[in-house]
Amino acid sequence: MQNSLNPAAALVMDFGGSGAKGIGLRIESGIGKPFLICLNPEVEPVTKASIDAYMSGTLGATEPENSCWIAIGKQYYAIGALARERFHAEVDLHPLKWEDAIRKTLAAVWVLSERLGLGNEFDISIAALLPPGEYKNDRERFESKLKESLANFVTPSGNFKVNLVFFDCKPESGGIYLYRRRVLKDAIKQSVIAVAMIGHRNASILFSNKGAVGEGVTSNFGCNKLVEIFVRETSGTETHSTDKIIRAIVEAGAEVKGQPFMALARSCSAAGKKEDVKQMVKATRLAREEYFQMLTRWLDKKLPSERNELIFCGGTAHLFKQELSERYSLDTVLWDADVELPPTLDSVGLGSRLADVYAMYRTFRERLSSRLGVTAAD
Structure with missing residues (x-):
């Protein structure tokens, strides 16, 4: 594990019912260009044997978003498209469990690492938007368990040891509000x-x-x-x-x-x-x-x-x-x-569904820039 924040990454997550949406970026001499991570909403507990069978039978290559699974301790989970297509998971529109938000975040961290070539050990800063109930009652548990889980989890690329160095959490629509606050000022x-x-x-x-x-x-x-x-x-x-x-x-x-x-x-x-x-x-x-x-x-x-x-x-x-x-x-x-979304960010045509997470990213980016003393890219 490296001791500095350079190189490091940042991730902003929104766990909407239509799917988890993340904005990721690398931090080097400055804060890099943001890119979109989209995960289908399904999370399905599976056995290690099922994951082993999937991995041994995989032919060709696909985008990491389509092949996400993670393990925390001895429990394995298929995430997103893999959960839906191989394990026939269905969308659950009941209130989000904060534990599932952690699993989706770990999956997004793996995708981030694959996209940026970060390897299995690095520092990360994360911001998250939680439903109001979970924000009110569970945000401290969420942060604590997220930090613990990031320190040791398994992915298709092996064992990951990720250090959470900076965390921020707001309720859903918090990104939108903070964006408006910056516009209105006093x-x-x-x-x-x-x-x-x-x-x-x-x-x-x-x-x-x-x-x-x-x-x-x-x-x-x-x-x-x-x-x-x-x-x-x-x-x-x-x-x-x-x-x-x-x-x-x-x-x-x-x-x-x-x-x-x-x-x-x-x-x-x-x-x-x-x-x-x-x-x-x-x-x-x-x-x-x-x-x-x-x-x-x-x-x-x-x-x-x-x-x-x-x-x-x-x-x-x-x-x-x-x-x-x-x-x-x-x-x-x-x-x-x-909120105006950069056309280059919305690579899958989600449009307004990205507004909250993008607005949160803008706020988080400014905080990181100030904290790290680096220049933020648009």
Whole structure:
């Protein structure tokens, strides 16, 4: 283990329900160019024998994101695409367990090492965005267990010994808020701001009253509720993965086009498929209306009655961008706090779903620059 921070790496993680998103970079004479790490959301406990069989049968090469597994002690886990495709894991939209966030972070650290050629022993600085409940109750345990796990874990490249030298943690939407705070500067001390993050797993609101950030509130009114209503109103769709249903609903858009639902149709005949799609279009329209009413009832109860800005972010918020903009037309509404993503960073077309982690990266980068006395690259 080297004693200095040079060379070293930094990683910023967002554990959203649609997948873990990370921004990684090398630190040498300055802070290097950022790059994106995307992991599918699945985490699946597996046996060492299963991993050995996978490793011995692997032919050719693939991107490290598609072949992630890690071991902590004697417990092995397949992460992301490997968990989904080889071990048939499914997306879990229940509240994130902080232990799974640690496993995903270790996997991302391995991908980072593979991308940058860092080897198996190096120093790292990490920032993470946690759901409000986990941030409130588990962030200290998360940091402690993360540091312990990084010091000794196993990957496809062997045993890793990574030293966590600097850690920061914020609640989901914290990156968006910190970005807005930098824009407003002292004016934030005269403003009441609410940041509503509506994602796959949950919906949460972060409050800032004249610069003082409150505890925030969270609910289970994420995209999972929309899926529950859709499945309730259709026949046989419960056999499809949540991820597949969400993808069809998103592609259908606010006008609810029928074509994306062809992938979910059960019937073999053309006429039968047409009826299946018709049922799913009807169910989606009902689900969107029912879910939107449910979501906005909760928002109206929790949002401060007097506010200067209302910021929406998260993939599910963007799915209802038109409806939310109309509903809160009397507010000063910002989307993602006007965060602008560098086109070179968004290599897989995630768009607004990267806003929070990128905004957090910008804040973390500035802190690292100051702490290390180096210049940050854009």
